[in-house]
Amino acid sequence: MADDLLKPHELIANIKPRPPQTGWMDTPAQIRKGMYCYAANPKSLKVLGFPYARQWNPMDQDWKLPPNWKEILFEGMKERLERFRTFKIFMDICVRCGACADKCHFFIGSGDPKNMPVLRAELLRSVYRRDFTKAGKLFGRLAGAREMTLDVLKEWWYYYFQCTECRRCSVFCPYGIDTAEITIMARELLNLLGLNIDWIATPVSNCYRTGNHLGIQPHAFVDMIDFFVDEIEEVTGVRVEPNLNKKGAEILFVTPSGDVFADPGTYTAMGYLILFHYLKEKYGLDVTWSTYASEGGNFGFFTSHETMKRLNAKMYAEAKRLGVKWILGGECGHMWRVIHQYMGTLNGPADFLEEPVSPITGTKFQNAKSTKMVHIAEFTADLIQHGKLDLDPSRNDNLIVTYHDSCNPARGMGILEEPRYIIKNVCNHFFEMPSNTIREQTFCCGSGAGLNAGENMELRMIGGFPRANAVKYVREKHGVNMLACICAIDRAVLPASMGYWVPEVNVTGVHELVANALNIPGQHERTTNLRKEPLPGMEGENE
Amino acid sequence: MELDELNQLLRKRKKDLVEKWFHSVIETYPADGSRFFAGSRDPFTNPVGNTFRKELSELFDRLMDAGENDPLQIGTCLDPMIRIRAVQNFLPSQAIGFMFDFKKILRQDLGDTLQSPGFQDAFVKLEERIDAFGLIAFNNYMQCREKIYQLKTDDIRERTFRAFQRAGLVHEITQDKTEPENYH
Numbered sequence: 051m052a053d054d055l056l057k058p059h060e061l062i063a064n065i066k067p068r069p070p071q072t073g074w075m076d077t078p079a080q081i082r083k084g085m086y087c088y089a090a091n092p093k094s095l096k097v098l099g100f101p102y103a104r105q106w107n108p109m110d111q112d113w114k115l116p117p118n119w120k121e122i123l124f125e126g127m128k129e130r131l132e133r134f135r136t137f138k139i140f141m142d143i144c145v146r147c148g149a150c151a152d153k154c155h156f157f158i159g160s161g162d163p164k165n166m167p168v169l170r171a172e173l174l175r176s177v178y179r180r181d182f183t184k185a186g187k188l189f190g191r192l193a194g195a196r197e198m199t200l201d202v203l204k205e206w207w208y209y210y211f212q213c214t215e216c217r218r219c220s221v222f223c224p225y226g227i228d229t230a231e232i233t234i235m236a237r238e239l240l241n242l243l244g245l246n247i248d249w250i251a252t253p254v255s256n257c258y259r260t261g262n263h264l265g266i267q268p269h270a271f272v273d274m275i276d277f278f279v280d281e282i283e284e285v286t287g288v289r290v291e292p293n294l295n296k297k298g299a300e301i302l303f304v305t306p307s308g309d310v311f312a313d314p315g316t317y318t319a320m321g322y323l324i325l326f327h328y329l330k331e332k333y334g335l336d337v338t339w340s341t342y343a344s345e346g347g348n349f350g351f352f353t354s355h356e357t358m359k360r361l362n363a364k365m366y367a368e369a370k371r372l373g374v375k376w377i378l379g380g381e382c383g384h385m386w387r388v389i390h391q392y393m394g395t396l397n398g399p400a401d402f403l404e405e406p407v408s409p410i411t412g413t414k415f416q417n418a419k420s421t422k423m424v425h426i427a428e429f430t431a432d433l434i435q436h437g438k439l440d441l442d443p444s445r446n447d448n449l450i451v452t453y454h455d456s457c458n459p460a461r462g463m464g465i466l467e468e469p470r471y472i473i474k475n476v477c478n479h480f481f482e483m484p485s486n487t488i489r490e491q492t493f494c495c496g497s498g499a500g501l502n503a504g505e506n507m508e509l510r511m512i513g514g515f516p517r518a519n520a521v522k523y524v525r526e527k528h529g530v531n532m533l534a535c536i537c538a539i540d541r542a543v544l545p546a547s548m549g550y551w552v553p554e555v556n557v558t559g560v561h562e563l564v565a566n567a568l569n570i571p572g573q574h575e576r577t578t579n580l581r582k583e584p585l586p587g588m589e590g591e592n593e
Numbered sequence: 594m595e596l597d598e599l600n601q602l603l604r605k606r607k608k609d610l611v612e613k614w615f616h617s618v619i620e621t622y623p624a625d626g627s628r629f630f631a632g633s634r635d636p637f638t639n640p641v642g643n644t645f646r647k648e649l650s651e652l653f654d655r656l657m658d659a660g661e662n663d664p665l666q667i668g669t670c671l672d673p674m675i676r677i678r679a680v681q682n683f684l685p686s687q688a689i690g691f692m693f694d695f696k697k698i699l700r701q702d703l704g705d706t707l708q709s710p711g712f713q714d715a716f717v718k719l720e721e722r723i724d725a726f727g728l729i730a731f732n733n734y735m736q737c738r739e740k741i742y743q744l745k746t747d748d749i750r751e752r753t754f755r756a757f758q759r760a761g762l763v764h765e766i767t768q769d770k771t772e773p774e775n776y777h
Contacts, residue, residue, distance in 0.1 A: 069623040082682060084741075152629050152638070159641065160681055161626025169625075312751075484637045504748030507741050511680040519640035546744045550737075551676070 074163060075176070075196055079205040081108055084508030086208060087501065090251035095244060097255040098357065102244030108207070113200075119243050120198050124181055126242045130235055131182065137235050140227045141178045144171065150219035150229065155494050156212055159512035164209050167219035167229040173205055174236050207245050210236040212509060214501055215352070215384075216457040216494035233499070238354045246353065250500035253349045257361050262307035262345035271341045274310050278320045285582065287574030290327035292339055295372065299338035300409060302369050304423075305380025306347040308538035309559070315541040317580045318381060318559030324568060325430065325561060331571050333410045333438070337378065343368035346385040347538060351392075352500040359396045362388055365423075366397045376406040377423040381559050383498060383537030386425060387462035394420035411436040425459065427536055430564060431468040434475045440569040445576060446477040447586040449532040451563070452524045453482070454517065454544070455492035456537030466490075469536050469560050476567035481528040487520040495535075497543035510543065511550050518551030525552050533557050599715040600657040606702065607657075611650050613698045618645050618674075618691045621683070644673045656695075656722060664729050671726070671733050679737035689734050692727035696720050 070077045086108055095103035106114045116122065131138045150167040152158065157165035164170060172194070179186030179195035186195030196202065215230035223229070240246065256265035266274075275292060283289045293299055305322065309315035329335035343365045350357035369377055379389065388396075403422035406415040413432045415424045433439050451473055459465040466489050473480050487493050496513025524530040533544060533555050544557040566579045577588040584590075603610065619627040619642065630642035651670050655662055678688040699719070700707065707716060754763070 069621065069627075080682075084680075085682075151625075152633070157626075157629070158639065159677075161622035161630060161641065162682065163623050163625035166625065486635065487637050504745045504752075507745050507748075508680045511741065515677065516637070516640055519644075520637055523637070546748070549744060550680075550740055 074169060074172075075191065078201040079164070079208045081204065081208055082508075083109075083505075085506060086211060086509070087247035087249045087503045087506050090244070090246040090248045092244075094248070094251040094255035095246065098251070098258060100241060100244065100246070100251075104244060106244075108204075113204070113245070115200075115203075115243055119203070122242050123198060123203075123239055126239045127178065127181070130238065131178075134235070136228065136231055140171075140229075140232055141175055141182075143225050144168065144175065144227055145225070146172075147224065149222045149224060150227075153219045153222050154213075155216070155218070155496055155516045156214075156509075156513045159496075159515040164205070165212060167213075170209050170213060171227075171229055171232045173202070173209060174232060177202065203243075203245075206236055207240055210240065211247055211501065212513075214457070214494045214496065214498035214513065216498055217461045218457070218491065218494065221461065221490050230499075234351075234355075237352060241354055247500065247503070249503035250349050250352050253500075254353055254357060254361065257345050257349065260344075261342050261364060263347060263349060264307050264311055266307060266311065266344065268341035268344070271307075271310065271344050275323075275339065278316070278323055281580070282320055282324060285578055285580055286324070286570055286576060288327065288570045288572050290323050292323055292326065293337065294339050295341055296336075296338035297372050299372060300336040300375050301338070302343065302365075302372055302374040302377045303337050303339050303380065304343050304346045304365055304368075304377060305426075306382040306385060306538035307345045308347065308542050309380060310344070312538075312542050314545065314557055314562070314581075315538050315559060317562040317565075318541065320580050321559065321561030321563075321565035322380060322426070324565040324570060328439070328568055328570050329410065329433075335409060338372060338374070340368045340372065346379055346382045348385055348388045349500055351384055351388050358388060358392065362393055363397045365393075366400055369400070369422075370402055375404040376418070377403070378426055378429060379423050380426050381456075381536040381538065381561060383456045383458040383539050384462075385458075386465070387458040389421050389423050390463040393423070408432055410438055425463070425465055425468070427459070427465055427468040427472060427560060430561070431471045434472060439564075441476055441564075441567045442569055443476050443478050443567050445566050445579065445585050446563055447479070448583075449477055449558075449563070450479040450481065450528060450530045451477050451532045451534050451558075452480070452521065452528075452530045453488070454495070454521075454533055454535040454540060455488050456535050456540050457492060457494050457498060459536055460492050461490055465536070469534070472560055472564060473534055476563045481524050481530055483520040483524050487516065493517040493520065495537075495540045495543050496547060498537075498539050502539055502543045507546070511547065514543070514547035515551065517544075518547050521548065521555055522552045525555055531555055534560050534563060536560055596715045596718045599712070599719060603699070604657050607650075607653055610698065610702060611646075611653050613702070614649050614653070614691070614695050615645055617694045617698060618649070621687065621691070641677055644677060648674050652726070656719070656726065667726055667729050668733055671730050675730055675733040676737050679734050680741065685731075685734060685738075689727060689730040692723065692730050696723055 089106050089108060092103035092105060102116055104114050146168055148168060154165055154167050176194055176196040177198050179193055180197055185193040210233050213233040215233050217228060217230045219229045220227065253263035257263050260267055272294060279290055309319040326337045348358055348361045350361040365377060398420065400422045406418045406422060406424045408429065411432050415428060418424045453470055453473055482488060493516040495517060497510045521533055531554060535541060541557055541559055548555045548557060562580055576585060578584055619630045622630060633639040636643040648670060655667055655670055706712060
């Protein structure tokens, strides 16, 4: 840190900040600590067979690029423009109307113009124009074109890892440009030069080898499930008996490993276990977990299409190996964008699976006809709708809940009503945040798309501010003390965001709330919730 | 002239003064950013701009309230603004510098009036007050930075703990059943 300290004369000179007065093309990115994630560990890149694995530091002048890096990028962009029609269209049709400009949580929080989605896309588009359009080649800057330079490359890296691919900007684009897809392409191109971040590369490498981002081996996964079983028994008096890798089970359950290994997601994982036990006892539901398909999340999505496909394949492979009828998916964010928008064609069609039908209610999940994978919020909402769950919402009476629409399930697949329906049935106190911060217009947690590291905390806090600001409002107006969500990254990162902006608010998954309200056959008198906090009216019971 | 009188005079000009103060704050951001912060009055889609508008107005009232101010209350009022600037692209001096900019705004606004007899003394007192508030802002800034570092540390500690746990290196201390009951 000592090298960061300023001399007195420098301090005085810097007291009044002078924002750059130059145009964006002439203002190189200033890479600032706290705003970026560490460079990828070369070992992780090697495991995946990615090129140019090396030690490098974003703060160094020399990024140790291959000598022909410009050629690699040119060829990479050319190939992708030919392969992806959307990419070509998105490069051409933007009229720079600015409708997206003030919709990004990073811009709203930082005021940095290069966080405006239009300008972030322009970083790439300007190079595209110069290299791939006649107007750009002839008129250069007049046509919004610029040459690829080392400064431009650094700018790409800095700002394309300041986008969480949440797609809020896309909702407002009159042309329907999916700006997330531009970030996806930019990251693919950066990957060609070995310029990934470690928070993405290492989870991807772990997932490729052991089946989940954290690199948990099957026996450790079982240990964690066993731990949950003990905890559940302590809280409810009921010993649940989950199936693991059960061949011939009717349904395979896949959820993000974050739920199994990080608080408060662990309580959501216990929620799934309790729900499945209840359904098994009451209706004979036959669900199995898998220690091999032990990750619903897919950080490959933040790397390249090929990597996304490689990681996604294990779900199908495991479903086939176990001979299940269909797949049930847990509360996750980007996992659902991959499933809903890519899986059917990435590794599908999964003809060996059946079109999902709830064995309890008979509801046919027609939206999952292609992917054969159902979101647990839809599954549980359907159970409640048919009166199949014995619920006592008063056990959640100490909670005043609001709901954060996790970006990908909300914007990526339209899961808007189901989580709310569930929460309203398992909690008595629910309040919405302001309408322009929820549903399709929901604000990102600020740490998605692989940006949920620790070293970029300032970036996370800036990006998380618009969401936290809306939570603060319902906290002050209604006394909200619990923020529910259906995404494992949300559960991992919102506690820090709340800790900084609204310290009195905790974070939960929806199925933790379900399990607290669910009456399980054979349960003893419930005195605490899954977090072992006293239930309302039971505050003195254990003392 | 007493400080009270000066404050009364300034209170009448509140709207104008707070607006100038607001603009001096948002001018510390790049042009596109400051235009946006100054624009929309929706507190949810423009939380930074609206936090500054709201809290600077509140802070103005506290500055003009000549009575004893509780530093804690002033800190509460400053917190939303400092919390934002503590994570944005600013040096510490830049993050809280807007507090002291208000002195310049007042001087420019009062102009020749400042030369009136007795005015100087009252103005010096007001400036001292602004300085005191500025120092409280520094407390807030440090609290925010410490929180950020705590969050970073928690993150690393949690990750390390989990890694040890996965490697089977973490064992809870359980009561050994073979131990005599009165063993302590």
